[in-house]
Amino acid sequence: MGTPNIRIILPLKEELSTWWDKLDQNSCQFIESHIGRLLPLLRINIHGGLVQALAHCWCPETSTFIFGGKHELTPTLEEYSIAIGKSLKAELISPPIGIDHVMALSDFLRIKEDDIRKVLKAHRNACPLSFLKECFEKGTSFQMRRIFLLAFFGFIVFPYCKNAINPLIAQFVRQVLEEIFFVNTVLTETFLSLTRFKRGGDKTLHSSPELLQIWFLSHIKEFGGSMTIHDVSNVNHPIMRFENNQKHAPDYHYSRWIAFMKKPTPKGFLWHAKWFQVRVARLSCGRVGPIPLLGFTGALEYYPTRVTRQYQVVQELPPALQADLLQVSFVDGSRGHEDSILTIKSMWDMCRPQKLKWPEEELKGREMKYYASIKYIKRHKIPEELLPKIPEAPLKITNRAENKRLKRVAEKAQEENKRLRRMVSQVYIDQAK
Numbered sequence: 001m002g003t004p005n006i007r008i009i010l011p012l013k014e015e016l017s018t019w020w021d022k023l024d025q026n027s028c029q030f031i032e033s034h035i036g037r038l039l040p041l042l043r044i045n046i047h048g049g050l051v052q053a054l055a056h057c058w059c060p061e062t063s064t065f066i067f068g069g070k071h072e073l074t075p076t077l078e079e080y081s082i083a084i085g086k087s088l089k090a091e092l093i094s095p096p097i098g099i100d101h102v103m104a105l106s107d108f109l110r111i112k113e114d115d116i117r118k119v120l121k122a123h124r125n126a127c128p129l130s131f132l133k134e135c136f137e138k139g140t141s142f143q144m145r146r147i148f149l150l151a152f153f154g155f156i157v158f159p160y161c162k163n164a165i166n167p168l169i170a171q172f173v174r175q176v177l178e179e180i181f182f183v184n185t186v187l188t189e190t191f192l193s194l195t196r197f198k199r200g201g202d203k204t205l206h207s208s209p210e211l212l213q214i215w216f217l218s219h220i221k222e223f224g225g226s227m228t229i230h231d232v233s234n235v236n237h238p239i240m241r242f243e244n245n246q247k248h249a250p251d252y253h254y255s256r257w258i259a260f261m262k263k264p265t266p267k268g269f270l271w272h273a274k275w276f277q278v279r280v281a282r283l284s285c286g287r288v289g290p291i292p293l294l295g296f297t298g299a300l301e302y303y304p305t306r307v308t309r310q311y312q313v314v315q316e317l318p319p320a321l322q323a324d325l326l327q328v329s330f331v332d333g334s335r336g337h338e339d340s341i342l343t344i345k346s347m348w349d350m351c352r353p354q355k356l357k358w359p360e361e362e363l364k365g366r367e368m369k370y371y372a373s374i375k376y377i378k379r380h381k382i383p384e385e386l387l388p389k390i391p392e393a394p395l396k397i398t399n400r401a402e403n404k405r406l407k408r409v410a411e412k413a414q415e416e417n418k419r420l421r422r423m424v425s426q427v428y429i430d431q432a433k
Contacts, residue, residue, distance in 0.1 A: 003056070008209050009162060017043075019148055022144070026141070034176055037085035037239050041157075043243050046210060048254075050216070050257050053257035054213075055194055055198075056391060058197070059382075066388055073269070075190065075212070075215045077184065078281050079310070082232055082238065082275070083214065083237070083239060086182065087183075088184070088282070090349060093185045095330050099168065105127060105170045107170070108146070108170035108171075108173065126166065127164055129163045130163075149176070153169050153173055154166060158172075158189060158208075158296065172185070186211070187293060187302075188298070189296055190211070191302065195300065215273075218270070220269065226241075226248060232275055253395075256396070266370050271310060272312045278311065278356070282351045282352070282354075284304070284351070286347075286351075289347070293326075299330075300326055300327055301326045305319060312371075313356050314367065314373055316373055316375070317376055328344075
């Protein structure tokens with residue numbers, strides 16, 4: 001029996017796009033002011049094979065993707081901050097610890113708790129699209145914009161299950177409306193989903209697959225060059241650029257992505273995404289420890305020092321890992337994690353942005369190829385026990401270009417068959433004469 005792939009929940013984009021078209025201009029501006037640059041995600045196609053192959057390369061201990069046993073890449077807070085269009089302010093979104101899901105949704109929608117309880121009970125404690133749609137269509141302009149935000153975050157940013165959202169998303173959206181920025185939460189939930197998948201837990205990706213694929217393809221030379229943006233703005237940003245260029249994005253079969261990730265070449269990567277330009281970044285906590293990440297369903301740590309080449313800094317040997325330093329999993333409505341959350345928030349306050357040291361001279365040879373020092377190239381080695389177990393996948397080539405070619409071949413064959421049948425028919429007619 002083969003290794004299972006991570007499950008991707010296909011979001012209800014057409015429905016939400018219809019809702020968007022029904023909103024007035026003020027509501028649209030209000031929503032965009034809170035979700036940043038995420039709206040074009042409604043028009044991004046998901047490359048399921050890419051995301052599934054990528055998930056197999058995740059290493060929970062390093063919080064990085066490991067390709068070919070030695071090449072590491074990972075989404076960083078700064079990359080997601082630029083893509084989303086929200087800054088990394090000090091205050092973090094608080095997880096819904098000790099909060100009743102019925103009360104959270106009732107307060108947000110301003111609907112009686114008994115009515116909410118009946119709806120959630122009938123749908124296994126999830127809030128269905130049909131109920132939100134009814135509330136949206138009956139709501140005032142003020143209510144419609146809030147319900148759209150709830151659905152957008154619940155279906156697009158943090159997908160929960162097919163046709164329904166996690167009611168505790170209401171508590172998250174309430175904080176977003178209070179101008180608490182959510183980049184940390186998005187990155188954390190991405191890492192948590194990947195970690196649970198690799199450790200044999202929940203095998204569903206409960207974060208945006210679109211953001212993950214945009215980030216990854218920005219680091220692939222074959223496509224990353226077309227993502228060049230010199231001045232990122234709200235009218236010219238990575239998600240919009242990807243939307244405009246997605247028809248040119250490599251749409252390989254899952255097996256081909258697996259083959260690439262197992263045996264990549266350094267030349268295959270753009271270590272530094274063409275749209276990413278920062279001069280300061282959070283690389284450590286207190287200059288030595290990993291960065292704490294606080295999410296909606298848990299917390300963990302990550303190590304930007306393992307991927308400083310993504311910041312256009314020459315990669316040096318990273319410091320030692322601090323295993324499971326912040327690994328915490330929250331259970332909906334549970335208590336007992338308050339101290340851990342306070343500790344994480346305190347550690348986050350210690351993560352001061354520091355000025356990046358870019359190379360003063362042009363790199364050459366192996367240093368340029370790897371964007372790393374010779375010391376790193378010779379000595380960096382990931383322990384065998386940390387290397388991701390990537391399944392075997394017989395190579396198949398069924399991308400869109402190949403499908404089109406096969407379709408043209410089939411159409412020509414059909415035309416040839418028709419031509420031959422006409423010739424045979426004409427022969428019979430001539431013989432009868």
